[in-house]
Amino acid sequence: MLSRKTKHLLLKIISMFSVVRGYNIPIIALAQYLSAIFIMAPEKRALQVVLDFNLFIIVIVSSLTIASGYIINNFYDSKKDLINRPNKSQLDRLVSQKTKLQVYFSVNFIVFLLAFFVSFRAVLFFSTYIFLIWFYSHKLKKIVIIGNLTAAFLAVLPFFAILLYYKNLYPQIFAHATFLFLLLLIREMIKDLENIKGDIANDYLTIPVLYGENFSKKIITLLTVSTIIPIYFLVELFEVGYMDIYFYVSMIILIFFLQKLWKSNSKPAYLKLHNILKLLVVSGVFCIVLINPEVLIHGKIVEIIVK
Numbered sequence: 001m002l003s004r005k006t007k008h009l010l011l012k013i014i015s016m017f018s019v020v021r022g023y024n025i026p027i028i029a030l031a032q033y034l035s036a037i038f039i040m041a042p043e044k045r046a047l048q049v050v051l052d053f054n055l056f057i058i059v060i061v062s063s064l065t066i067a068s069g070y071i072i073n074n075f076y077d078s079k080k081d082l083i084n085r086p087n088k089s090q091l092d093r094l095v096s097q098k099t100k101l102q103v104y105f106s107v108n109f110i111v112f113l114l115a116f117f118v119s120f121r122a123v124l125f126f127s128t129y130i131f132l133i134w135f136y137s138h139k140l141k142k143i144v145i146i147g148n149l150t151a152a153f154l155a156v157l158p159f160f161a162i163l164l165y166y167k168n169l170y171p172q173i174f175a176h177a178t179f180l181f182l183l184l185l186i187r188e189m190i191k192d193l194e195n196i197k198g199d200i201a202n203d204y205l206t207i208p209v210l211y212g213e214n215f216s217k218k219i220i221t222l223l224t225v226s227t228i229i230p231i232y233f234l235v236e237l238f239e240v241g242y243m244d245i246y247f248y249v250s251m252i253i254l255i256f257f258l259q260k261l262w263k264s265n266s267k268p269a270y271l272k273l274h275n276i277l278k279l280l281v282v283s284g285v286f287c288i289v290l291i292n293p294e295v296l297i298h299g300k301i302v303e304i305i306v307k
Contacts, residue, residue: 015094019074020067032059034288040166046295054118061114062158068107069133075100076137083198144205152185172238179230186223187277194270224254246287
């Protein structure tokens, strides 16, 4: 039997895991590696990319930065989460606000030190990233539209760390980034619909709070239709291999998503829409392999062919 002290420690570890959303971070790390292998550095062999020490440090530093971002976001949103996510909030509150701040500053210090192993440019990039996350959590999150745009941008930013490392400016990369950005932006706006009660209680100026749910749905519809643009470029102009299947399926799912959106008017319904978008994003990570599956099997060099 575990002692009371051990049980309390385990609960705190679980609580901190919940705060930093530890289940998301491995997915982001995997996405960075797959992006590096199949999109950012297609001229390199897969094993060469995986064994790149500097890339490994960038992925670790990105993961730690994202974890610290979740901590500071949780710190500022503690009151709102009591309304919007009462069960998760109770678990998160097992770790005190003081402890969260201590872990936050400790993690950021480790990020700063590790980034030096890569380059001074990496230090500047991640220092800026940390500042932007803090500024978003402290100020920008409460500003209508700006908060949504910033949240989506910050979610895509770790991939720009890989982009800067390889200094690769293929147009295909920006088409992928645009599609991902739009999905994340739509998800942020769905979260606003989902969390409207907590936002009103805590003076968050979101689109549903200021202009109503119907207007918010119109914006979401426009953004969803806009995903056709990057999909067109990726499927018709660039070589994405079998990943075109993912984009075609995504279009079908997004049509279904819009139908459900206009029928939704409750938190559980919006949560289902949120999960649909999350599934699209996560499945998109694994489907990067479809660009050229032989790379993982034979370690062959991937070539980008622009039609």
